[in-house]
Amino acid sequence: MELFASPMSCSLASHITALEAGLPVKVRFIENKKTDDGGDYYQISAHGYVPALKLDDGRILNEGPSVLQYLADAAPKAGLAPAWGTVERYQLIDTLNYLSTELHKRIFYNVFNPKSADATREAARALFEPTFDYLAKKLGTGDYLVGSSFTVADAYLVVMLNWAVFLKVDLAKWPVIAAYHQKHLKRPAVVKAMGVEMAERQRRAA
Numbered sequence: 001m002e003l004f005a006s007p008m009s010c011s012l013a014s015h016i017t018a019l020e021a022g023l024p025v026k027v028r029f030i031e032n033k034k035t036d037d038g039g040d041y042y043q044i045s046a047h048g049y050v051p052a053l054k055l056d057d058g059r060i061l062n063e064g065p066s067v068l069q070y071l072a073d074a075a076p077k078a079g080l081a082p083a084w085g086t087v088e089r090y091q092l093i094d095t096l097n098y099l100s101t102e103l104h105k106r107i108f109y110n111v112f113n114p115k116s117a118d119a120t121r122e123a124a125r126a127l128f129e130p131t132f133d134y135l136a137k138k139l140g141t142g143d144y145l146v147g148s149s150f151t152v153a154d155a156y157l158v159v160m161l162n163w164a165v166f167l168k169v170d171l172a173k174w175p176v177i178a179a180y181h182q183k184h185l186k187r188p189a190v191v192k193a194m195g196v197e198m199a200e201r202q203r204r205a206a
């Protein structure tokens with residue numbers, strides 16, 4: 001399988017998941033909508049978005065939640081997603097949908113987008129507080145968003161907490177979230193994936 005990614009973007013969650021799962025996934029960074037061999041990335045992803053996962057038979061998945069679940073299901077022993085047919089699986093889907101729509105697109109997209117009007121960016125920033133209040137409550141005293149072990153939902157949230165830190169959101173206001181972030185940043189797969197992606201960013205900045 002090949003994972004098309006952009007360093008430190010939402011595709012990092014899929015990169016982390018591939019490593020957690022121990023799957024032989026080749027990570028291919030895109031830049032300016034070009035693949036690493038100079039190809040047109042729009043041929044892979046109609047919207048030019050990452051992540052995109054090219055399966056061994058050539059078919060492509062192009063939405064974070066489906067890519068994450070496909071990778072998790074390819075290595076069930078890693079326990080990165082509850083089994084299909086269980087209520088826990090629907091809780092995972094519930095959570096991925098929340099992260100994708102309410103946090104990723106409703107908040108971060110509008111804050112990061114250079115084309116956002118000031119009022120749009122401010123309105124999006126104002127949503128951090130109620131959203132992180134909700135997530136802190138959801139985590140409770142636990143270390144995981146769903147069930148009692150690390151799932152793909154945690155991989156996704158860790159990536160967005162990195163963005164929150166980058167945007168100088170003071171996570172100390174939510175000690176549960178700050179502790180959750182620090183704990184998961186130490187996971188070997190997270191360290192490894194972030195090391196590779198930071199190196200790629202530095203290479204581009206040089």
Ligand SMILES: N[C@@H](CCC(=O)N[C@@H](CS)C(=O)NCC(=O)O)C(=O)O
Pocket residue numbers: 006009010011047048049050051062063064065100
């Ligand atoms: N609906 C897609 C959106 C993915 C997405 O927004 N990816 C961003 C990076 S985090 C991207 O590729 N942005 C490039 C662009 O907007 O041109 C998903 O949930 O996976």
